[in-house]
Amino acid sequence: MSPEFILGIAIAGTLTGAVYGLMALGLSAIFGVMRVVNFAHGEMMVGGMYIAYLLYKTMGLDPIMMLPVAALGLFVVGYLLQRYLVNYFIEVPEHVQFLLLLAVAMVFTNAFLMIFGPDARGVQLPYAFDSYNVGPLVIDKVRLIAAVIAVLIAALLGLFFAKTRTGKAIRACADNLTGAQVVGLDVKHLYAVTFGLGAACVGAGGALMLLLVDVHPHLTTDYTLLGFIIVIIGGLGSLPGALLGGVLIGLSEAFAGFFLAASMKSMFAFGLLILVLLFRPNGLLGRGA
Amino acid sequence: MSALLAVDGISKSFRGLKAASAVSFELDAGAILGLIGPNGAGKTTVFNMIAGVFPPDEGRVRMDGRDITGKRPDQICRAGIGRTFQIVKPFGGLTVRENVIVGALASCKTVADAEREADRVLDLLGLADKARQPAHALTLPDRKCLEVARALATRPKLLLLDEVMAGLRPTETDRMVAIFRQLNRESGLTILLIEHVMRAVMALAQRIVVLNTGEVIATGTPEEIAADQKVRDCYLGEEAA
Amino acid sequence: MAMGRATRMLIGLMVALLLAPFIGNDYLVSVLILCLFNAYLAQAWNIMMGFAGQLSLGHALYVGLGAYAGGALFFHYGTPPWIGMIVGAAIAALVGGVIGFLGFRFGVKGVYFALLTIAFAEFTRILFDHFTWVGGSSGLYLPVVRADHDNLLLLRGRPAMFYYVILGLSAAVFLICHRILGSRLGYYWRAIREDQDAAQALGIDTFKAKMAAVMLSAALTAVGGVFYAFYTNTLYAESAFAMHRSIELILGAIIGGMGTLFGPILGAFLLTLLGELLTRLAENFGHGFEGVKQIGYGLILLVIIALRREGVWPRLAKRLGLDGEKAS
Structure with missing residues (x-):
């Protein structure tokens, strides 16, 4: 087996991992600010995929053009969900919150099943099989585009939190909720914006993911669990950690899928999750205990 | 006769900050000892080391002659020490x-x-x-x-009370004090109380240990402590202010 | 002591359930089997979460382990399922013990502990999907003996026999829970559920008590798994260990009332009947309504979490004048 070949797998894994990272970023942001563990995350991802799919099917738009629409759609869903449901459950014991979002997830998944049926659906792009040759390496065009956009969006989110007024206000809520309320921030609105932005990241991630895989309703649970694995490995609440975790999982899946049966690849992810939970419960880049 | 509880030079640091340093005191069976000090003096740290919440970095704790240093809270309980929580649970x-x-x-x-x-x-x-x-x-x-x-x-031999009077009105405090006195008199219960409420400590404790910035600065009867200038400076002064 | 109102009602319910197969048709029996099976599993899960406060979202793991232990032993060696239940329970207790040990020793708490249980369940699901001795991804089929008589030893026979078996198992797990709840261990569990630090300060070895809860809950769940294997005759790792099974399994207890004895039974019956109704409706409407049962479950869960977090049973118990007698 040539080193170029192994490097090729590594590159493909890293690129897919960047899209995973974008998905996990949303989960991590939501947790980081509100301490809410969004069990309906995979459902939002698949929602983004279906929005992109519908636009492709009805208008023949390129998935990259549909990305803003998917992101916007999910922003609205996320905003409303937080504003009119989750906001009332911020103070309850965490397992109650968990079960609440689980209920939301069940409704979403099965709504997809009823609307779109159980079959896998995908898009065919004219450039689906294009690739770039860099020396001896072959890089898929689609994967590269998806990864670059994912990293760009992640950077935009980082900039938003660091530079804008709203972003700073949200961070204030995360650091000191009472303080934020005292200075008169509209916490309910800011929380809803955060959930919306987290959902928008996932929606964008979904649109990008549709370039790489077909969508079907039962992907929801897989993506929810994958999202948890990534953010826990990277550290819940840490944005760079989410990207790093995404890349790690992308890599491990690519190699496991190659050296073992493809169906066994997520075993590695779960094994990794178990190890991280036991030995680095705050994740690789998470805050100290 | 040897002491029921012997705390021998226990220390604890958190991230380099010394919360308790070489704290020693003894408590005879049937006695009531008050552990006082201003906020941040290390009272709760000492309490937690005795109760097994975390082990001391150095020093030993002995109960009834048996070494209980670093034991788990449930083992401490079975060794004959009961405790209350400052924030009730x-x-x-x-x-x-x-x-x-x-x-x-x-x-x-x-x-x-x-x-x-x-x-x-x-x-x-x-x-x-x-x-x-x-x-x-x-x-x-x-x-x-x-x-x-x-x-x-x-059925503890020793009862650890962590600011059990805090947040009570004076009449309620008096009722509690009366209960503890009765328990001590009738069943010989030994009590170690950590308190901020001076009124209760002075009424109840036979001896008092004063902590400040993690160290024992005075030991004596309530009268001696009340008269001690060092204690007045660091602690009683705070209340007067 | 005179027989309490709760006891009398319980005996009445038991008599009604014992007579049900003589009154109803096969369809009713099959629905009741499903109800009792779900009640059994909810009761077993309730030990861990409802009594001891440890959230497991991976209980399908123990259903699957029991099902495969009992199924594979019968398939390969003709071992009676009653022995399979013992083996399955032992394996599940061991695995539950390992998960509990790791989780409790390493201080994995709350949501993280729940994720740990999911991770183990999913890991095992994929493992069994590649485990050829038990059929791998093509499934394990238990031989169906076409006999017109019931063989209780090998659990081969007609629905009514399965009905009485699951009724017996459900009654047994109910009695076990009732006994334990009033025992020293029951007090320990509930104390840990309410406040672990305070429990430990009162001399409770919280690690041991939590281990007991996980292992007992796992073992009982696995016994249910063996029943499942012999009732359905087909096992796929994909569905036996599935995440959605772990979720469905806990819904009955949540809706009925976690930590109570009757809640899981009531919740499982309500939910199963509703599910059956929705499935029937979906069949009438034809294609495109596969998800309707799950949506119904999701909405009910949403309503319960939002409006009556303690579940349906506590309020109902008060209405029936049973609140003084219920064990918790």
């Missing part, structure tokens, strides 16, 4: 009686025995008429009382 979903039964199970062979013991303790502390209420429905003074009842039901 009732089992909210259980009734008052069930709360006390859980404590009594530590000292009783059967559940039936524990039920009888719980009823006895509830009577003693005047909680009998609230026995069937869920614990989360109690008022703060009653919750504090429940903390004590639960700890007493384990």
Whole structure:
């Protein structure tokens, strides 16, 4: 087996991992600010995929053009969900919150099943099989585009939190909720914006993911669990950690899928999750205990 | 005669900050000792090391001649030390009686025995008429009382009280003081109390240990402590101010 | 002591359930089997979460382990399922013990502990999907003996026999829970559920008590798994260990009332009947309504979490005048 070949797998894994990272970023942001563990995350991802799919099917738009629409759609869903449901459950014991979002997830998944049926659906792009040759390496065009956009969006989110007024206000809520309320921030609105932005990241991630895989309703649970694995490995609440975790999982899946049966690849992810939970419960880049 | 509880040079640092350094004191069976000091003096740190919440970095704790340093809280309890929590921790979903039964199970062979013991303790502390209420429905003074009842039901030789008077009105404090005096007199219960409320400590403790910035700065009878200039400077002055 | 109102009602319910197969048709029996099976599993899960406060979202793991232990032993060696139940329970207790040990020793708490249980369940699901001795991804089929008589030893026979078996198992797990709840261990569990630090300060070895809860809950769940294997005759790792099974399994207890004895039974019956109704409706409407049962479950869960977090049973118990007698 040539080193170029192994490097090729590594590159493909890293690129897919960047899209995973974008998905996990949303989960991590939501947790980081509100301490809410969004069990309906995979459902939002698949929602983004279906929005992109519908636009492709009805208008023949390129998935990259549909990305803003998917992101916007999910922003609205996320905003409303937080504003009119989750906001009332911020103070309850965490397992109650968990079960609440689980209920939301069940409704979403099965709504997809009823609307779109159980079959896998995908898009065919004219450039689906294009690739770039860099020396001896072959890089898929689609994967590269998806990864670059994912990293760009992640950077935009980082900039938003660091530079804008709203972003700073949200961070204030995360650091000191009472303080934020005292200075008169509209916490309910800011929380809803955060959930919306987290959902928008996932929606964008979904649109990008549709370039790489077909969508079907039962992907929801897989993506929810994958999202948890990534953010826990990277550290819940840490944005760079989410990207790093995404890349790690992308890599491990690519190699496991190659050296073992493809169906066994997520075993590695779960094994990794178990190890991280036991030995680095705050994740690789998470805050100290 | 050797001491019931012997604390021998225990220290603890958190992230390089010394919370307690070489704290030593002894407590004879049947005595009541008060541990006082201003906020951040290290009282709770010392308390937690005795109660097994975390082990000391150095030093030993002996109970009844047995080394209990670094044991788990449940082992400390079985060694004969009962404790209360400063921020009360009732089992909210259980009734008052069930709360006390859980404590009594530590000292009783059967559940039936524990039920009888719980009823006895509830009577003693005047909680009998609230026995069937869920614990989360109690008022703060009653919750504090429940903390004590639960700890007493384990039949400790030594009772550790962590600011059990904090947040109580003067009349309630007096009632608590009377209860502890009675327990001490009638069943020889040894008590170590950490307190911020001077009124209670002065009324109850036979001897007092004063901590400041993690170190013992004075030991003596309440009268001696009240007269000690160092103590007045660091602690009593704070209250006067 | 005179027979309490709760006991009398319980005996009445038991008599009604015992007579049900003589009154109803096969369809009713099959629905009741499903109800009792779900009640059994909800009761077993309730030990861990409802009594001891440890959230497991991976209980399908123990259903699957029991099902495969009992199924594979019968398939390969003709071992009676009653022995399979013992083996399955032992394996599940061991695995539950390992998960509990790791989780409790390493201080994995709350949501993280729940994720740990999911991770183990999913890991095992994929493992069994590649485990050829038990059929791998093509499934394990238990031989169906076409006999017109019931063989209770090998659990081969007609629905009514399965009905009485699951009724017996459900009654047994109910009695076990009732006994334990009033025992020393029951007090320990509930104390840990309410406040672990306070429980430990009162002399409770919280590690041991939590281990007991996980292992007992796992073992009982696995016994249910063996029943499942012999009732359905087909096992796929994909569905036996599935995440959605772990979720469905806990819904009955949540809706009925976690930590109570009757809640899981009531919740499982309500939910199963509703599910059956929705499935029937979906069949009438034809294609495109596969998800309707799950949506119904999701909405009910949403309503319960939002409006009556303690579940349906506590309020109902008060209405029936049973609240003084219920064990918790």
